[in-house]
Amino acid sequence: MPTPGDAILSPHTYADPDAMDTLFTALRRDDPVHRVEHPDYRPFWAVTKFADIQEVERQPDLFLNAPRTFLRTLAYEERARAATGGNPALLRSLVFMDAPDHAQYRKLTQAWFMPGRIKALEADIRQLAAEVIDDMADRGGACDFAADVVPYFPVRVIMRILGVPRCDEPLILQLTQEIFGSDDPDVQAARTMTASLADTVKVFSDYFRDLTAERRRNPSDDLATLFAHAEIDGRPMADHESVSYYILVATAGHDTTSSTTAGGLLALIENPDAQAQLRADLSLLPGAVDEMVRWVSPVRHFFRTATRDHELRGKAVRAGDSLMMCYPSANRDEEIFDDPFAFRIDRPANRHIAFGYGPHLCLGMHMARMEIRIFYEELLRRVASVELAGDPAWLASTNVGGLKRLPIRFTLA
Numbered sequence: 001m002p003t004p005g006d007a008i009l010s011p012h013t014y015a016d017p018d019a020m021d022t023l024f025t026a027l028r029r030d031d032p033v034h035r036v037e038h039p040d041y042r043p044f045w046a047v048t049k050f051a052d053i054q055e056v057e058r059q060p061d062l063f064l065n066a067p068r069t070f071l072r073t074l075a076y077e078e079r080a081r082a083a084t085g086g087n088p089a090l091l092r093s094l095v096f097m098d099a100p101d102h103a104q105y106r107k108l109t110q111a112w113f114m115p116g117r118i119k120a121l122e123a124d125i126r127q128l129a130a131e132v133i134d135d136m137a138d139r140g141g142a143c144d145f146a147a148d149v150v151p152y153f154p155v156r157v158i159m160r161i162l163g164v165p166r167c168d169e170p171l172i173l174q175l176t177q178e179i180f181g182s183d184d185p186d187v188q189a190a191r192t193m194t195a196s197l198a199d200t201v202k203v204f205s206d207y208f209r210d211l212t213a214e215r216r217r218n219p220s221d222d223l224a225t226l227f228a229h230a231e232i233d234g235r236p237m238a239d240h241e242s243v244s245y246y247i248l249v250a251t252a253g254h255d256t257t258s259s260t261t262a263g264g265l266l267a268l269i270e271n272p273d274a275q276a277q278l279r280a281d282l283s284l285l286p287g288a289v290d291e292m293v294r295w296v297s298p299v300r301h302f303f304r305t306a307t308r309d310h311e312l313r314g315k316a317v318r319a320g321d322s323l324m325m326c327y328p329s330a331n332r333d334e335e336i337f338d339d340p341f342a343f344r345i346d347r348p349a350n351r352h353i354a355f356g357y358g359p360h361l362c363l364g365m366h367m368a369r370m371e372i373r374i375f376y377e378e379l380l381r382r383v384a385s386v387e388l389a390g391d392p393a394w395l396a397s398t399n400v401g402g403l404k405r406l407p408i409r410f411t412l413a
């Protein structure tokens, strides 16, 4: 019988929505701040209640992002330290930073991701959505929506923002999936290009270093140009930070948005009334998109590390202890959401925590919402009906999860 700690650590839990719900429902009820100890990992507290995650995230001086940001085995941390000369993380991007660096680096791109700025991209994004749905239409009424359709949309949006040419799409797709989905056996089996995560990072680094050099010579309106000219304390952003920034934007906005889009369609298939309601009134889409994000909660966790002793829901968290914030659990918290296990596109005041909270709140959340809304506007316009054509399957990943297979049959409008 696996312990709750074993279940939290197992990638397979996150490939089974029922197992995940059962695990977290029990923890929220019986031991909401749960101590996990396992020989392959440094111990940590699993934080499963919405209010407790907020309490942690709203105190960034007490709970740091560095040095432990994600769940990693001791062996991984050792390899990373060897590769970086002592740092447990291979990259130095926003998610690994704290004050004062975090605010400085976040400020570089914050304006880019504001609703007013990204609105200018709406027509381009709609064009990209329409292309992907055209390809789906050409598949003759059946496809694997999660594997063959959805991933091509966010990756093209990200490439457009970053300034990466379309011909490099296969490279970007594979690299981003390897960085985030790397504990799923299917992803591991598909590893043809790179042998380890450090190699993946190296391939990315070389690629983006060249792109930055190109933009220094030929500026454009993309993020690559912004990074090429960005200054920190009056000096050009260093290579390692610049490459880390690229990798963060490229990876953070890809599988998260794909998973939400695919999981959203499965929820609409399983809830035909909601689908009919949405088709009849597309102005419900923004609310539906937020419910999809809550429902899927593709980011399974982030970590924080305590700088001082602190009592959290009666548990004595010591300075140096780390905490895993279990977002999917918080988004099913019965104390916050009425009927949390129901998919409701008209959920009033849907204040889910799938985009995080506090100073690290997802930088791309407006972009993600806009992308998914536009995608569904185009999809619901072109596709008249959709049904399951096989069993869905979820990615076995403790990091970013969601559907990896969603076989469907569809008819065009």
Ligand code: HEM
Binding pocket: 057, 094, 095, 096, 106, 158, 248, 249, 252, 253, 254, 256, 257, 260, 293, 297, 298, 299, 302, 327, 353, 354, 355, 356, 357, 358, 359, 360, 361, 362, 363, 364, 365, 367, 368
């Ligand atoms: C449904 C899609 C998405 C979800 C669920 C999501 C979720 C998250 C979460 C949970 C965090 C950590 C927040 C925290 O620590 O409190 C985060 C951070 C971040 N996300 Fe997203 N994200 C999504 C899409 C995107 C997109 C499209 C982009 C960019 C194009 C993006 C860029 C970022 C960045 C740069 C950060 C780091 C922010 C910081 O540390 O200051 N995300 N995201």
